[in-house]
Amino acid sequence: MSYVPHSEADVRAMLATIGVKSLDDLFASVPSGLRCGELKGIPEGQSEWDTVRRVSALADRDAALVCFGGAGLYDHYVPATVDHILRRSEFYTAYTPYQAEVSQGTLQVIYEFQTMVCQLTGMDVGQASMYDGASACAEAAILAGNVKKDRRDIVMAHTVHPHFRRVTETYLHATGRKVLSAPRSADGTLDRARTKAMLAGASCLVVQQPNFLGVIEDLEAAAALAHEAGALLVVAVNPIAMALLKTPGACGADIAVAEGQPLGIPMSFGGPVCGLFAAKQEFLRQMPGRIAGQADDHDGRRGYVLTLQTREQHIRREKATSNICTNQALLALAVTVYLATMGKQGLRGVAEASAVNAHEVYDRMLKLPGYAPLCPGGAFFNEFAVTTPKPASEIVHRAAQLGVLPGVAMDRFAYPLEGENVMLVAATEKRTAEDVDRLIDVLRQV
Amino acid sequence: MQAFPFQPIPTPLIFERSREGRPGTAVPKPIVARRAADVLPKGALAATPPDLPEVPEFEVVRHYIELSLKNHHVDRALYPLGSCTMKYNPKVNEDMARLPGFTGIHPMAPDEQVQGALALMYELSEWLKEICGMDAITLQPAAGAQGEMTGIFLIAAYHKSRGDTARNVVIIPDSAHGTNPATSALAGFTVRGIKSGPDGLTDLVALKAALGPDVVALMLTNPSTIGRFETQVVEIAKLVHDAGALLYMDGANMNALIGIAKPGDFGVDAMHLNLHKTFSTPHGGGGPGSGPVAVKKFLEPFLPVPIIHKEKDGRYRREWARPQSIGKLHGYLGNFGVLVRAYTYITRLGREGIKHTAEGAVLNANYLAARIESKYPMPYGRGMHECVADGSRFKEFGVKTLDIAKRLLEFGFHAPTVYFPLIVHEALMIEPTETATKDELDRFADTMLQIAGEAETSPELLTGAPRNTPVSRFDEAAAARSPNVRWKR
Numbered sequence A: 001m002s003y004v005p006h007s008e009a010d011v012r013a014m015l016a017t018i019g020v021k022s023l024d025d026l027f028a029s030v031p032s033g034l035r036c037g038e039l040k041g042i043p044e045g046q047s048e049w050d051t052v053r054r055v056s057a058l059a060d061r062d063a064a065l066v067c068f069g070g071a072g073l074y075d076h077y078v079p080a081t082v083d084h085i086l087r088r089s090e091f092y093t094a095y096t097p098y099q100a101e102v103s104q105g106t107l108q109v110i111y112e113f114q115t116m117v118c119q120l121t122g123m124d125v126g127q128a129s130m131y132d133g134a135s136a137c138a139e140a141a142i143l144a145g146n147v148k149k150d151r152r153d154i155v156m157a158h159t160v161h162p163h164f165r166r167v168t169e170t171y172l173h174a175t176g177r178k179v180l181s182a183p184r185s186a187d188g189t190l191d192r193a194r195t196k197a198m199l200a201g202a203s204c205l206v207v208q209q210p211n212f213l214g215v216i217e218d219l220e221a222a223a224a225l226a227h228e229a230g231a232l233l234v235v236a237v238n239p240i241a242m243a244l245l246k247t248p249g250a251c252g253a254d255i256a257v258a259e260g261q262p263l264g265i266p267m268s269f270g271g272p273v274c275g276l277f278a279a280k281q282e283f284l285r286q287m288p289g290r291i292a293g294q295a296d297d298h299d300g301r302r303g304y305v306l307t308l309q310t311r312e313q314h315i316r317r318e319k320a321t322s323n324i325c326t327n328q329a330l331l332a333l334a335v336t337v338y339l340a341t342m343g344k345q346g347l348r349g350v351a352e353a354s355a356v357n358a359h360e361v362y363d364r365m366l367k368l369p370g371y372a373p374l375c376p377g378g379a380f381f382n383e384f385a386v387t388t389p390k391p392a393s394e395i396v397h398r399a400a401q402l403g404v405l406p407g408v409a410m411d412r413f414a415y416p417l418e419g420e421n422v423m424l425v426a427a428t429e430k431r432t433a434e435d436v437d438r439l440i441d442v443l444r445q446v
Numbered sequence B: 001m002q003a004f005p006f007q008p009i010p011t012p013l014i015f016e017r018s019r020e021g022r023p024g025t026a027v028p029k030p031i032v033a034r035r036a037a038d039v040l041p042k043g044a045l046a047a048t049p050p051d052l053p054e055v056p057e058f059e060v061v062r063h064y065i066e067l068s069l070k071n072h073h074v075d076r077a078l079y080p081l082g083s084c085t086m087k088y089n090p091k092v093n094e095d096m097a098r099l100p101g102f103t104g105i106h107p108m109a110p111d112e113q114v115q116g117a118l119a120l121m122y123e124l125s126e127w128l129k130e131i132c133g134m135d136a137i138t139l140q141p142a143a144g145a146q147g148e149m150t151g152i153f154l155i156a157a158y159h160k161s162r163g164d165t166a167r168n169v170v171i172i173p174d175s176a177h178g179t180n181p182a183t184s185a186l187a188g189f190t191v192r193g194i195k196s197g198p199d200g201l202t203d204l205v206a207l208k209a210a211l212g213p214d215v216v217a218l219m220l221t222n223p224s225t226i227g228r229f230e231t232q233v234v235e236i237a238k239l240v241h242d243a244g245a246l247l248y249m250d251g252a253n254m255n256a257l258i259g260i261a262k263p264g265d266f267g268v269d270a271m272h273l274n275l276h277k278t279f280s281t282p283h284g285g286g287g288p289g290s291g292p293v294a295v296k297k298f299l300e301p302f303l304p305v306p307i308i309h310k311e312k313d314g315r316y317r318r319e320w321a322r323p324q325s326i327g328k329l330h331g332y333l334g335n336f337g338v339l340v341r342a343y344t345y346i347t348r349l350g351r352e353g354i355k356h357t358a359e360g361a362v363l364n365a366n367y368l369a370a371r372i373e374s375k376y377p378m379p380y381g382r383g384m385h386e387c388v389a390d391g392s393r394f395k396e397f398g399v400k401t402l403d404i405a406k407r408l409l410e411f412g413f414h415a416p417t418v419y420f421p422l423i424v425h426e427a428l429m430i431e432p433t434e435t436a437t438k439d440e441l442d443r444f445a446d447t448m449l450q451i452a453g454e455a456e457t458s459p460e461l462l463t464g465a466p467r468n469t470p471v472s473r474f475d476e477a478a479a480a481r482s483p484n485v486r487w488k489r
Helices: A009-020 A022-026 A048-060 A078-085 A104-121 A133-147 A164-171 A192-198 A219-227 A241-245 A281-286 A311-320 A329-365 A392-401 A433-444 B056-070 B091-097 B110-133 B142-159 B179-188 B204-210 B233-242 B251-256 B298-302 B335-374 B392-397 B401-410 B439-459 B476-481
Strands: A155-158 A179-182 A202-209 A232-237 A255-259 A275-279 A292-296 A302-306 A383-385 A422-426 B137-139 B168-175 B190-194 B215-221 B246-250 B270-272 B293-295 B305-308 B316-319 B388-392 B427-431
Touching: A009 A022, A009 A179, A009 B335, A022 B335, A022 B427, A048 B091, A048 B335, A078 A329, A078 A433, A078 B056, A078 B168, A104 A241, A104 A255, A104 A275, A104 A292, A104 A329, A104 B056, A133 A155, A133 A164, A133 A202, A133 A232, A133 A255, A133 A275, A133 A281, A133 A292, A155 A164, A164 A179, A164 A202, A179 B142, A192 A219, A202 A219, A219 A232, A232 A241, A241 A329, A241 B305, A275 A281, A292 B476, A311 B179, A311 B190, A329 A383, A329 A422, A329 A433, A329 B056, A383 B233, A392 A433, A392 B110, A433 B246, B056 B190, B091 B204, B091 B335, B110 B251, B110 B293, B110 B305, B110 B316, B142 B179, B142 B246, B142 B270, B142 B293, B168 B179, B179 B190, B179 B215, B190 B204, B204 B270, B215 B233, B233 B246, B246 B251, B251 B335, B270 B388, B293 B298, B335 B388, B335 B427, B335 B439, B392 B401, B392 B439, B401 B439
Parallel strands: A155 A179, A155 A202, A202 A232, A232 A255, B168 B190, B168 B215, B215 B246, B246 B270
Antiparallel strands: A255 A275, A292 A302, A383 A422, B137 B293, B270 B293, B305 B316, B388 B427
16 A cells, blocks of 8 residues: 555546656656666555554564663653643644744744753753764764864763763764773762873863763862863763752853653653753854744744754755754653653652662662672762672573563673673662562572 | 634743742652652752743643644645655554554663564664665664765775775765765765756766765765756766765655665665655654665675674574674664654555555656646756756746745645755745645645746735744844843743
C-alpha cells in the first residue's frame, strides 16, 4: 500500500494536464540504465493491523527491567500532560517556524524553553535545543575555540561522560584539536592541582555536575581555575540536580550544557533526547542553532520570531557558527511542558526523592560483601560508583536476566573507564522500597 | 480547511500565569524519611530553587493547547515547503514508537535484553541499504546536517587512511543547501563553489576546472534543489573519482527516487537520508530528525561506533571494536524513536508502496507546476518532486516573493520555501508531496493563480498580508538588533 490518494481517473486527468502519457514518462530524466528493478529485499506491503503485529512483536522481545541504570539517562516519571501535548498534531506535524505568523505556538514554546534552560542553569541566554547532551558539549567546545582563537585544545575532566568525550573528539578531530583528559582525585572530584598545568593554551575546561562517577564537583573552584588560566568553563549538568545544587551560572561558568532527557523524555533506547545549551550574554552571537526572540508585529502585538539568523548555515553558509539545522524541537516542548507541570516545588521533590533514594541504595549496597565505594568521601546526588566483587558486566548481565538493571558496567562505554570491576548505580523518584529490596536480593544471588 | 478562526490576542507566557505558592504536581515521597539536606553537602546546595513557574496542571494544559492553535501543521492543510517533504505522518507510526518495549529500555541495558530494538535497527538498515544501493549504513546521525557531517568525516578518514593528507577542498554547487558548506567548514575544509549550468544542473566544464589533487569530495544534491535529476551523474562521478576525490550525495530529495533509482548505481560513495522527509517521520516543529548515512564497502571501516552486528545464531549485538572508526556522533544510538516510525512506515508500504510514493510525489509536483507555470515561470523547468518558480516578474507591481508567501497564509495554506535555492531570483520552492489529493492541489493552484492576478491589480492585498493570522508581520531586523531571547521577572 501507499499513502498516495489518487484514483485511476485522478492520475489520468493529472497526466493529461501535465502533457505526458504515463507515470513512467515523468521519470524520463533518469537515464534508463540507472532505473532500478524491484526492491527484492523489502517485504510486500502490510495492512495496518499486520504492521502493528509485526512491530509489536519486536517491542515484546525487549525486557522490562527495574531500572537502577543511569549514566546520563534516567528512569524518571513522565507526567501524562507531556505526551498529551506532544501528540497534538499542531506541534508534532509542524516544521521549523519559518513563517512566524502561523508558527507562534512553536516559537513561544522555544522562547519559554530558552527561559527555563536559563532558570535551571543560572545562565543568561539559551537556544532552541541541540541533538543531545553529547553534541551540545561538542558545540560548546567549538564555541570556546571560536572565542579563544589562539588556543587550540580543550581540557575535559576524566570524569565527564565518556560519550560526551567521544562525540566532542569526533567533532574536533577534523580540525586537529585535541581533547586532553584532566585527572580526578581519590574522592572523585577534579584534581585541580594537576589540571592547572594542563590549562595553558586550552580554550576551555569541561567538567560535569554531578560528574560521571556521580560525585558533586566544586564548580566555583573549577571556574576560578579555568579563568585564571584564561580558559572558559563549560559545565555539563544533570538538569534534575539543578533543583537543589548551585547552578553553573551562579558559580561563574561561561557555558552550560545538559542532556535534557531526565526532564520528561522517555529513555527510548537513548533517543530522541534533547541537548540543552546556555551561555553568558556575551556569547549570544556565537551560539549554535536556532534562537527565538521576542518581537512586535506591525500591529504592535507581542510575538516571537527566529532571530539572530545571520549566525546560521542557511544565511552564513561556510561561515556559520554551526552546521545544525533541524534540532530536537518536539523534545524541547516535552522539557517545557514537564517543567511547567512539575513547577518549582515539583522538580525539587523529584530531585530530593532521587537523592534520598540513591543514598538508601548506597547504604544497603555497601553492606553486601565485596561492594565498596569507588570514590570514598565524594559527595553524590542521585548516582554513585561502586567497586564490585566480580566484573560489573557479569553482574549486570545476570541481574538483568532476573529482571533488574542493577546499574551500568563502567567498561561498557566507548572508553573503558575505571576498570571492569566498577558499576555505576542510580535511583530516581520512581524506585520503591520493594524495588530496592529486589535489587539487593538479586545482587546477593548473582 | 479553514482560515485561522480566532481573535488574534497574544497568549501570556507560562511565567506570567504563575502565582507564587500555587501547588504543583505531587511527586512520590522518598523511600526513607530523609531530606535532601540530610544527604547532600551544605556547601553544594543553592540558596533558592530555580525560578520555575508555579501553575496548576489544567492551566498548563490550557496554555499549551492555546499555543498549539497558533500553528500551521500538516494535519491542517497543505504544507508545500520545498526541500522539507512535509508529507502526512501516519498515526500508526506514533503508536508504535510509544510501545513500552521501545520507550522503556535503557541504552546501556545488555544486548540480550534489547534484542527487539536491535533487530529493528538491523532490519531497517538492510532496507535502507537496498533503497540506496549502498553496502553499509549508520543510523546514528540525529538529523540531515549531522548525517552530512558524518559523511564528510568518513571521507576525510578514508583519504587519511591512504596517506592522502593534502586534500582540503570540498566542491559545492551554488544550488546546495546551506548545511553543505557549513558542514565542510566544520570538518576543517575550504569550500570551492561551482556555478550551475544554464539548465540549473552541474556544469561539467566548471566541475572539471574545480577538480584537482586538493579536492576531498563533491557534495551533490540529486535530484538537485531545483528538483531536477542530475542526468550526467555517472559522468560527474567518473570525473570526481578520476581526481581521487569521492562523491557525497545529499539525499534530502530522495522522495523522488525511492524505488525508482539507487544512488549506489550512480557512483555515489556516501550519502545521507532524512527519515523525517522521505520516510514520513514527523518534523516535530524542528526535530527530532534522523539522518542515516549509507556508504560503499570501502568506507565501512570508518563508520561511527557502535554498529549493530548480527551473529550466526540470529542474535544481535553492538560492536564497539572498530579501530578505524571516526568515533561517535550521538551519546547513544541516534534517534531510535524516529527509527521505529520509519520502520513502521516501510513495513506498511512494502516494496511496491515505496515506488508508488515516489511516483505520487513526482506526479503531484508536476501537476501543480503545470497548473501554475503560466503565472509563475519556472526558469529550470518543472522538476521531479518539487518545482521552483521565479517571482521576479511581480517586482514591477511592487510585490516580492515574500508577499506572495504571506498572502498564501491568509488562505490557510503554508507558504512554499522562499528565497532558496539561491540560483533562482525571488525563488518559490514548492513541494506538495504525494499526500495531497488532486482537489487540494487544485485549490492551492487556484489560490496561487488568484494571488498572481491580485499582484497585478491590487498589490496591497499581498504587501499587507497576512491579516487573519494570530499575528501580522514582524520587524525582524529590530528584533535582531536588540535581542530578547528569554523572559525575566
